[in-house]
Amino acid sequence: MRILVLGGTAFLSAEIARQAVEAGHEVTCLARGSSTSPPDGVTWVRSDRAAGAAAFAEIDGRWDEVVDVSRDPVQARVALDVLGPSAAHWTFVSSCSVYADHSVPDADENAALLEPLPEGQAGTPETYGESKSAIEQMTLAAVGEKAHIVRAGLIGGPGDGTDRYGYWPARFAANTDTVLVPDIPDEATQIIDVRDLAAWILQSAEEGLTGIYNALGEVVRFEDYIAESQRAVGTPDVVVPDVDWLVQHGVEYWSGPDSLPLWLPSGHDGFQTRSNRAARERGMVLRPWQDTLAATLEDERARGLDRERKAGLSRETERRLVALWQLEQR
Structure with missing residues (x-):
């Protein structure tokens, strides 16, 4: 072609x-x-x-x-x-x-x-x-x-320039200080690997597929995604503030500076739980999400775990928030 x-x-x-x-x-x-x-x-x-x-x-x-x-x-x-x-x-x-x-x-x-x-x-x-x-x-x-x-949907995998999906495995891999994690264990994540999305786009072009399709990964609980991120590198200390506390202290949703990536405000229950059935029925193949996470971590290590990021908490902000949370829990 x-x-x-x-x-x-x-x-x-x-x-x-x-x-x-x-x-x-x-x-x-x-x-x-x-x-x-x-x-x-x-x-x-x-x-x-x-x-x-x-x-x-x-x-x-x-x-x-x-x-x-x-x-x-x-x-x-x-x-x-x-x-x-x-x-x-x-x-x-x-x-x-x-x-x-x-x-x-x-x-x-x-x-x-x-x-x-x-x-x-x-x-x-x-x-x-x-x-x-x-x-x-x-x-x-x-x-x-x-x-x-x-x-x-949200595209992840090696080469992701938004720094969202890779924030958590990279943060745990850095293994410095205590990690601040939002208390959202049952919230959904839904990531499609860039390699799977590209492969389906090319396959669809070769087959002449037309129409409109959601191209999304499978739904994974945030707690499972965090646990897998920890399992790959060990388990640093974590604190898990409730979401109201995070909002009150200026932590941003989803992406950007001083955010906690993949955390969404209320009213977004469908944002990372959309149907991908139509695309799956037309040949879209998804690798196990654990493989995407492992490849993302490898890419994060290659790019530098301590580099300046487009999404996530800075180390300074995270240390300040962790100290404040721990003080308030005494």
């Missing part, structure tokens, strides 16, 4: 390109490459999609598959206008953030969506879900009969 990846230098898009080359496909990546390069074996067209249609000046011919992971509706529109007519199959990697309601467990692809951003409005981090919703809508309108829309 002749495959064009719009991206190819970061995490999922890079893994798609790598697996496609390994499978013997002819792969082109269109990317700026401002910090990293695409995998070996691809044809790299260095271009910035902010340039509009001019960004595709060096792209020509027909494509058996185009993969777009964009979060900017303006850039996605240009790609559809320029490349849509010459693509036999089009994969858009969307997100389960397009859903309007995150409170209902086991919801499937028919759940209500957020209102899409108005045509012509650029996406921002604050409008991520609305941006993806808008791109879904325009993709279906432009290439609907050949579109595969992949609503990914």
Whole structure:
């Protein structure tokens, strides 16, 4: 197959390109490459999609598959206008953030969506879900009969630049000081391994699969995920404050600075428990979640357990909170 990846230098898009080359496909990546390069074996067209249609000046011919992971509706529109007519199959990697309601467990692809951003409005981090919703809508309108829309959940595994899933195994592996863990043993986690997601996207392209699918991992209790993270490296001392205490002391949910990754506010019972049945029925294969965790820990060690992270508590903040919690328990 002749495959064009719009991206190819970061995490999922890079893994798609790598697996496609390994499978013997002819792969082109269109990317700026401002910090990293695409995998070996691809044809790299260095271009910035902010340039509009001019960004595709060096792209020509027909494509058996185009993969777009964009979060900017303006850039996605240009790609559809320029490349849509010459693509036999089009994969858009969307997100389960397009859903309007995150409170209902086991919801499937028919759940209500957020209102899409108005045509012509650029996406921002604050409008991520609305941006993806808008791109879904325009993709279906432009290439609907050949579109595969992949609503990914939280993606984990080697190379994850968000630092969320890897925070906990890396924190236990560092084995320094006492670890602060939220008291949410029965809360759900639902991670899909980047390698499994990339493999299914390529398989679907080869088979010509179209339609809309949730691409999600299996549901794993937070307590089990934490226990496995500890088992892999030993068991440092932990404290387990209740969630109200954490909120009162300024700890953030989910991701970002001074957060506890994978911890969600109330009303999000369905956020990490969505149905993946449709994708599983169409060939999506998931490795055991313990394998993903082990590979993530190996990657975290290689990147440095004490590096500055995009998600999680800083050591200074964690020490302060642990000391305060222990003082209050006396």
